[in-house]
Structures are given as C-alpha cells and as structure tokens.
Amino acid sequence: MKDQAQNKQIGAGMDRVDGRLKVTGGAKYSAEYELPNMAYAVLVGSTVTKGRLTSVDTKAAERAPGVLAVITHFNSPKVPGFDTAGKDPSQPATVGGPLKIFKDDKIHYNDQPIAVVVAHSWEQARFAARLVKGQYAKEKHKTNLEANASDAFLPTAAKKNPKHPMNDYQRGQTDAYKTGAIKLESEYVIPTEVHHPMELQAITAHWEAPDRLTLYDKTQGTLATRRDFAKEWGLPEENVKVIATFVGGAFGNALHSWPHESAAIIAAKVVNRPVKLVLTREQMFTNVGYRPYTWQKLGMSATPDGKITGITHESIGQTSTYEEFTESTLAQTRMMYQSPNVTTRYRLASLDVCSPIWMRGPGEATGAFALESAMDEMAYILNMDPMEFRLRNYTEQDPEKNKPWSTKFLKECYQLGAERVGWNKRQLKPGSLRDGEWLIGYGMGVGTFGAHRGAATVGAQLRPDGTVLLQCATTDIGPGTGTVMTQIAADTLGLDAKKIRFELGNSSFPKAGTQGGSSTVNSVGPATQEACLALKDKLRQLAGAGNPAFASAKQEDVMLTDGYLALSSSPTTRVAYADLIKQGGDKAVTVEAKPGGEGQKYSMYSFSVHFAEVRVHELTGEVRVSKLVSCADAGTIINEKTAGNQMKGGAVGGIGMALMEHAVIDDRYGRYVTKDFADYHVPVHADSPDVQVAFVNKPDPYVNALGTKGIGEIAIIGVAPAIANAVFNATGKRIRELPITPDKLI
Template identity: 80%
Template sequence: MKTPEKHIGKPMNRVDGRQKVTGAATYSAEYELPGLVYAVLVGSTIAKGRLTGIDTKAAAGAPGVLAVVTHLNAPQTPGSKPTGKDPSQPQTTGSALRIFTDDQIRFNDQPIAVVVADTLERARYAARLVKGQYAPEKHQTNLEAGKAQAFLPTSAKKNPKSPMNDYQRGQADAYKTGAIKLEQEYVIPTEVHHPMELQAITAHWEAPDRLTLYDKTQGTMATRRDFAKEWGLPEENVKVIATFVGGAFGNALHSWPHESAAIIAAKVANRPVKLMLTREQMFTMVGYRPHTWQKVRMSATADGKITAITHESIGQTSTYEEFTESTLAQTRMMYQSPNLTTRYRLAALNVGSPIWMRGPGEATGAFALESAMDEMAYLLKLDPLEFRLRNYTEQDPETGKPWSSKFLKECYRLGAERVGWNQRQLAPGAVRDGDWLVGYGMGVGTFGAHRGSSKASARLLPNGTVLLQSAVTDIGPGTGTAMTQIAADTLGLAPAKIRFEWGNSDFAQAPTQGGSAIVNTVGPAVQEVCLALKDKLRELAGAGNAAFASAKKEDVIFADDHLTLSGNDTARASYADLVKQAGGTAVTVQSKPNGENGQKYSMYSFSVHFAQVRVHVLTGEVRVSKLVSCADAGTIINEKTAGNQMKGGAVGGIGMALMEHAIIDDRFGRYVTKDLADYHVPVHADAPDIQVAFVNQPDPYVNALGTKGIGEIATIGVAPAIANAVFNATGKRVRELPITPDKLV
C-alpha cells in the first residue's frame, strides 16, 4: 500500500483562508441576534479625581434609548464587590478595574457610563449627551517624573523566587571594576496594540443564569472563567465564542471593562447587546506596551569577554494594578557573564493598565541589551557578531541547566550570509550610495518554549472524515491549519478529510493563545487524541477481525472509506460499520490532559535579525532596505504560516524602531495621538521584502513534535537591529525610540 503523504513542514494554505477572503468568516461584532441592540461607552474627561455628579437625563430621553447605566444604577455583581485585598495587587482573573462600582476616576477616558439604544447611531448620539461633573485631583502621567517613586513589585516582595525580584550572579555591580566600561540609558515609549479588528463583544443573556459571549478574546476558557466569577455563575453556564479574531498582539489576553459594560447592559436592557470600541478608545481601554526606562552598565576585557552586566528597568503601570513583564529575562540568560545584576521597578501613574504586547517584556529588554552589545562591540573595535560569538552560552547561565536545544549559531550563519554582513564596515558612515548612508545591524531575541495543559476531542464520521475540536483561538498565526497538518500526519489522512474546529469554550480544554505556546501545547493534544482514535478503531475492528486485534497501532491505515492494515490489504473494516458498532453517529474520543515536561532542561526559542538600512543625509529619513530574520524554533509545522509569523513580527519591529509612539499631554493626562493618522504604524512602503530562514531542527524535550514557538521571537530583537544599523550608517546612536528624522539631522 502507498505510504501516506507527509504534511508537517510543508507550506500548506490556511484552512480558513477562503472564509476570510470571501467575507464568510464571522467576527465578534458581526453576529446578528434577534432583538439585538447597541451599546456605546462614555469616558471620563479627567485623569484623576471623582465624579460629583452625572447628568443622564437628556441621554435617557433621546430617541431609541433603552438604558443609561452608571455607578448610580448598575447592578452589582459578586465579582464587583470589594474583596478587602490591596487594590494595588495584580489581579489573577478578569479586569483589575471594576467599572460602575464607585465614583473614583483613575485615568482619562475611564468608562463612567454605557448607553444602550436600538441603533448604533442613536447610541452614539445619546452617549454625547451624558455629562459628568468632577472634583479633579492632581494627576501624574509622566514616567520621568514618576521614576522617583518607583517601587519593587509586591509579588517580588512576597516571593523571593519571583522573576521580578532583584537578581544577582557573582558580584553585584561588578562593572565598576571592569577594564572597558559602558553605561547608557534606553527608553521605549508607550506603544499601542492596533490590530485591524477593533475590540468588540456581543453579550446575550439566554436565561437569567446563562450567558453567551461572542467576544474578541485570545482565550475562550479564560474569558468564560472571568465572567462566570464576576457574575457568580457556574462556568458551564457561560459560553464564549471567538471563532475568528482579526489580529491580536496581546490586547485580548485580558478581560477588559468594556466587556463587563456590555454584559451589564445586556442584563439591564434584557436584550442581546453589541459593543465595539472606537479606534480612539483602543488607546485607553485595552492596554499597551508600557513606557519603560532602562539603564545598562557593562564591562568587558580587551579581547571581548564580558565581565559584568547590570541592567535596571522602570516600567509604568496603573495606580490600581501592578502590571509586570519580563523586561530583564533575556539579559540573565543570553550571554556569558560571570557577574550579572538586574533590578526591576514599577512606577504607578494615572493611566489605564498596560498589557503584554507581542514579545512581552523581552522585546523591550532586548532593545536595551542588544543596543548595549552593539555599543560595547564598537568600543572594543569588534564586529558585533564576533562579540556575541565570544560570549555565546553553551548552557543556561541563569539556571545552570543544559539547553533542550540551541541552534543560534546556525541562525547567525544563515542571517549573516543572506544580509551580506561581510559588506559591513566597522567605522560608521563608511558606506554611501548617493544621498543615502548605508548601515548594517543585528539583534538577538529569545523567548521561553512554554508548554501548558490542553485536551482535544476527535470524532470519526461514517463518511471517513475526522472532526477535531479545541477551545483554543486562532488570532492569525494559522493555528487551525497547523493542527490539521499534525492530525493528517498522525492519522495518515489527507488534510481535506480533517476538519478542525476551534474558538468555543464548550470544546476541549485549551489555554489562551499567547506566549508562543499554542503549537507546543495544543499540538501534542491533537497528536494524542488522533493516536487514541486509532487505538479505539483498532479495538472496534479487532472485535470482528483477529488481524486488527493483534496489530500495532502504527500499522492501522486510514483508506478512503475503510480501515486497513499495513502489509495486509485483506484486513478491512468500513467506517460506517465501526461507527454503527460504537453505537452512535460517530466514533468519539478525547485526549487526557497533557502538560509540561520535567524541568531538567532550559527551554527557549531563539532568533536573530539582521537589518540593512539607508539613511538620507539631508532629511534623516530611514528606510529599512533589507531585513533577514532567522529562527531556531524547533520543528516547523507549516513553512508558509511560520514564515508569515516571522514577517509579521518583523514588521511590528520596524514600527517599534521607527514610528510607534503614543504621546500623552501630561497637563491633561490625555493622549494626543488618538487615531491612525497621528499614531503611525508600518505600511507596505515601510517594509522591505523580508527574508526568513528556519534552522528547522526538532527540540527533543519540549514535546513529541519537536516544536518550540515562533510568535514572540519574530519581534524580539528587530528594533535594536534597526537601531544598530542606523548607528552603523550615521554614527548617531539613538537610545530613545522611535528613531525619527529629527534625531538624525
């Protein structure tokens, strides 16, 4: 019999591609339910203080208005009651901000009311009629001014082993006695998530104790858990559907106040309610990459060996939640340094809470670390790649554990060859093409190869197709396609015979999509349930055929309409008979929970990004003329979608380096950049033809598939690669992003 075709590693088209490009895909704001009405949020106009009054009379009397909800009339849910906990403590579930519970204003544009009307236009009009009266208090929205009050996160104070705690290896601040020293500050501004799809939710109380949410979320089960807790409901009484998500870079990892507002509005109006944020509200209500200050101090020997690194960081958070991220993680494990010190602090400001943004923490920290590596290489008169090779780690210096796998040197080689690194000159400004200065830079990225717990279910139908289900979402990387390929190879079936359904909290348990962990986590569950299905079918077939009863599971072969055995074409069992034998309409199995492997190894994905830039000598315009991204991400399930991931992350890195900057007017605590005309993101003209290379070597320890994860390392290291290339082109070192022309002329 013909050996089944292998699909893992091939550039297979997305299984949901046709639905998306034809408009058949339904997103959270596109569900039409009987009796559907619309909600619009009203935000505060001050950054700190309290509401002394709120005039809703005109809004309530406007045409088509069904309800105006404020803190004065909102139903109080079990989750909105005071817990007695310190409000500065980070929340483990849901939003840390409980709206419509008191008169306190904590940041500008905090929701103070939600208006419900029979049309969107009427809801918008009525929302403009709501007027708040305030007792303003002095606010603080400036990180530089807030640095003096920066503090150690409470989680670190309570847990000495917290990764947010101060870390020391060797002698503290040993750079002071180093032969060659570097000491510089680096700043990342506030950057805002701006996926194509705005944050939106359709909330429907199907019964007084049964809630269905069509929500833009990265985790159906986490969202279900959050709102079941908020309303005091059994989790099985809350269903969350997020089949299609129009991009998410971390902004949908949290449950946010607008979701609570929609659910409250639906309860008050006793109708299904749709609420979609405006682009302006995306700046204030669903998180952002936090404004962060960093200082790197480094020392090295004359022959290029690092002797000490001290890396400090202060990130902004809100006054009502301590948001933390792994800004200093890469510094602790990337390069060989006998002495290493990190210190992480928070500055609480009158702003909304930040949230993880693609490459969370590590992308911020890598800008400082990788820029400092380039600066030290320049002081040492060393090629930056050679400097990194001289400080390469063969095991994790933070834990002392061996790497589960590490092929970063192969990434270095692939990227350097493709970008033409041998043309780079040590002296900045040495290469010119007419009015353009040409420079080369590199930046390294890493992120943990995490694996959580997950299940999957599988059903063989009488026609020989297999239906797989998982609660996981697909925010754009092609998760459904990858799972189809994994199932196809495990079962020996053509992908056309497999349907993978996702994005429903009623499906088999799956984690939130984020942290580059989904293929590592859900992939093994899909593989396991497919093997379990083969076992079940072999068992059923064996009941009537001794050849099947004694066969090994790897010998079971799926044919067009029947089961057979390798090397025994006469052994046949039709799918229709097997389904009938199972006593139902399908043969159904579910995998057992699978989780992370033991901690004998340090598990990370790695990347390196090489950039060539051109800087105009008169205008200071920067163009990224070539960008090569290379990844050590274990087994590549789908070369095409993985390549898309890397390219998308690289484009995000271009935005981070050259244009993204949410500017706040500290006099009012209000964003000046409040739309995509003023907040610039990369467009086609800003991105070169990005080249991607994968080492494609399986990791033998993360999971049986050998995967490690791509999503974060696609962005981590891109911004410093571009900044380093700009220095190589111009001799001007920009340490505060973005690199705009005014900083170069």
C-alpha cells in the same frame, strides 16, 4: 489507496484552511453576530484624568430617539464579583485586579468609561452618548514616568516572594561592571506602544436566562474569559459560554478582561436583550492596554579581547494606580550571554493611566532593545564585529538556571542570517558605505523566549461521511492554529487534510489555555496528535473484534483511507467506516496532553537573530529598512508558510517599534494626543521590505513529541535593536530612545 508515508504533512507549506472564508467574508468575527432583538451600546469616557465623578447628566440622552437605558455607577446593578475581597487568583500578574466598571465614583485615567448608552441602533446609541455630561471633582494627576521615577517600587508579588522572577537578581559580584577595564553605561527608552490589531475590540453579551450567559467576544482565551465573567457574576463556569471562532489579530490585548466587556454584560442584564458593544479606534488607545513606557539603564564591562565581565540592567516600567502589571523586561539579560557577574533590578511606577498589558514579545522585546543595543555599543568600543563579540560570549548552557539547554541552535541562525543579509559588506567604521545621498548600515539583534507548554485537551471523532472532526477551546488570533492542527492530524492519521476539520474558539469544547506566550502549538499540538492516535487505536480495537489481524496490529500499521480502516502492511485487510460506526466508532475520543518533567532538567527556549540593512538619507534623516533577514531556532516547523507569516509579521512590528510607534500623552491634561492612525504611525507596505525568513528546523525532543518550541514572540524580539544598530553603522549616531525619527538624526 495512498501509502501513509505519502500523506506526510508536517513541514509542508499548506494553505490556510480558513483562508477562503476570510477573504470572501464568510468568517464571522465577534462584532458580526446578529441575534434577535439586538440592542447596541456605546461607552462614554471621562474627560478628566483623576478625581471623582460627582454627577452625570443623562436626561438629554435618555430622551434621545431609540435609547433604552443610560447606565452609570449611580444606577448600575450590583456585580457580585466586584465585592469579592482579596486578590483575584485568575490574575497572577496583578494586585488589585482589573478595573471594576461602574463600581464607584473614582476616576483612574482619562477616557475611563463613566456611562454606557444602550439603544435600538448603534447610530442612536452613538448620538445619545454625546449628550451625556459628567461633573467631576478633579485631582492632580501624574502620567509622566520619568517625572515620577523616584517613586518607583518593587512589585508587591516580588516583595512577598524572594524567589519571584521580578525580584532583584544577582550572579557574582553586584554592579561588577563599574570596576571593569572597558565599560559603558547607557540609558534607553521605549515609549508607550498600542496594539491596534485590525479588528476592534468587540463583544455581544446575551443573558439566555437569569443564570446563563453567552458571550461572542474578542478574546485570546475562551476559557479564561469564561472563568473571569463566571466569577464576576457568581455563576458556575458551565453556565457561561464564550465564542471566539475568528479573532482579527490581538498581539496580547485580548489576554485580559476589560471594562467594556463588563459594561456590555451589565447593559444586557438591564435591558434584558442581547447587547453588542464595539470600541472605537480612539477607545483602543485608552481602554485595552498597551506596551508600557519603560526606562532602562544598562552598564556593561568587558576585557580587551571581548569577554564580558559584568552586566547591570535596571528597568522602570509604568503601571496603573489600581493594578500592578509586570513583564519580563530583564529576562534575556540574565541568560543570553556568558558573564560571571550579572545584576538586574525591576521597578514599577504607578501612574494615572489604564493598565498596560502584554504586547507581542512582552518584556523581552523591550529588554532586548537595551541589551542588544549595548552589545553593539560595546563591540564598537572594542573595535570588534558585533557578531564575533556575541560568539565570544555565547552560552553553552543556561547561566541563570545552571541547566543545559534542551536545544540551542543560535550559531546556526547567525550563519544563516549573515549570509543572506550580506554581513560581509558591513564596515566597522560607521558611515563608510553610501549610495549617492543614502548612507548604508548593517545591524543585528538577538531574541529569545521560553518554549512554554501547558495542558490541553482535544476531542477527535470519526464522522459518518468518513471525515474526522477535532475540537478544542483554543483560539486563533491569526497565526493559523486551525491549519497547523489540521496538518498535525493529517500527518498522524495518514489522511488527506481536506478530510479533517478542526473546530476551535468555543469554551464548550475541550479545554486549552490562552493563545499567547508562543505556547499554542507546543500545547495543543501534542494534544491533537495524541487524540488522533487514540482515535486510531479505538478504531483498531473495534475492527479487531471481527478481524484478528487488526487485534494484533501495531498502532503505526493502522491507517485511515477513503472509507476504510486498513493495514499499511496489508492494504487489502480493511474494514469499512460504516461498519465501525455501527459499533460506536463515531463517538468522540477526548485526550488531555500535559507537559512532562523535562522542564526540571532542561532550560527550554526558542532563539532568533534579526539582521537589518538600512538606508539613511544624509540630508533629511529619513530611514528606510532596505533588507531584513529573520532567522529562528524554533524546533520543528509544522507549516513553513504560516511560520514564515509569523516571522514576517513580527519583523514588520519591529519596524514600527524602531521607527514609528509612539503613543504621546499631553501630561498637562493626561490625555493622548495620538488617538488615530493619522498621528499614531504604523508600518505600511511602503515601509516594509521583502522580509527573508530562515529556520534551522531542528526538533527539540524535550518540549514535546512534535519537537516544536514556539515562534510568535521571537519574531519581534531583537528586530528594533537590529534596526537601531544598523542606523548607527550608517550614520555614527546612537539613538537610545525609540522611535528613531528624522529629527533625531539631523
């Protein structure tokens, strides 16, 4: 019998529990479900950017082999929820709500779905979709943010609520930097970036009865998706089931309900068969969101000895004409550095485009490019090391909320990263280091994101075979949620991880929020821990009915082992699982864990710093990231391997953000020029160095009992400015509009 202490799991780099399934093809993703009598759907997109759809010629498509239906707004069944008046409370970040497909004849953006073709096979549906022709009354469109910046407006939610985080913010004197002794004023641009996970957006919709709907959907939140479509179709939520057992990446684009999902549900209703719809890679550019094109202006002033005296940060982000999308572009500026005077202003520009959506590091990754570039610019003006400049303006408590940090170990991150990247080799004068024709430079960028925690519920059950089954509706978009929860359960129960099974991705399981905002481990982790503790206590009580030693034992003295419940203080005192199960020990224990009131007392954030070494070819302008070191203060690290994977993935995303990613619209037609991976570039192995990762790994006792704070967002926030700052240190050329391509350096 193993001692419970020997089963310590938290912190170990455990392999992914679903790894074998994934690499052998056993994992089933949303497009891989095969149901009896399945039909297949393909969307037809608008060829104009703005106007009205006057007619649709569907005759040729309807006569094509295998076609079951061609649905447009002219013949689509009515969707009850589309006529619900007022703002959808399930969409707090929006005004007007998601696009209501086939509701009317309005065209809001290029490639907006105007029809869906349903056929016996996908090949038949694809062929017939090409035969559908729309006729339009075109209107003048606008797709360029900077050409329409003068029409930018304060978000409606901020107008209605003076305390809304998107409202103008003021600490101290307004625009104080303008009167500073040493000042800078710069503009920065982040272009549109598209999520493009490996798995395409896909859904299979199945009306199992006229009032009962099952969706096999790519989503980051099974309960949020269930809520949205139950509301859309006027159904009780319990009549809608959403299954997303495996999700092949998302980065945020599966946090929203999109038109293609509604189209599949409508199609399944019309043909009275299960319908599968998978977007093409081109449609992933146009119909499921993106990081919005954002213009920023940042002014900063400082004293000669490096103390910031004022910051003004302004931003205009794009949104669609039918929905207001906002993000926290200016959040980091208000709290990261000590400055007596801070002004922020956030505005939106409505364009004829699909709605943007949160993309990894939403808002903060965009805002950090401007803030961290400006910090580097000011350090250069002051002839000061950029890390020293940041240390001189280090905040010991949150200056925005005027609260102490729950924990903050960012200085430790600075030290870890600087040592690993070789920061001592960095020269103050740009262009001082070279290796033959390659110029060498070093840069850094800081990131932060809130340590968010929501309510979550987990069910725990002892099975007759001696294993423990845990269930939760949470999803896993790739970070290893099932693995981490298995570790937490194994650690809490004192069991071998192989004896624990964590099931997720099903809306019929106990409730949890969406996987986003770096909140999953913070929320589901404590629920898993508490459910396991409750299971142990239930088994202890059952055992105590026939054995006084268990009745008086403390919870921590009880351990589960091979086939028995035992006392760690007296291992021979034990009761067989089989006996406990006869008493009802196999009934699931379901526990809900909620955040406490600590958020009222403390300001809770994760922090990161990224250090980049780049090489820039002096003749061609080619930029190579030769070394990237990412360091995080993210509280307790449950799994060093999966956490490291998270940080490395974010770093690679940051390389793409800095050097490659740019979704280009031809504004004459409002149509994307980059609509495949030949033109829209993302980092591949050759572009990515062996990213080094370091964790402070000190628990935050206020976020939750596990001490976790979240990793997903801080993995990318700060990477792009670190690379941009390194490019400046190598070349002396400051690039303020991403991506940094060779033409900007030659």
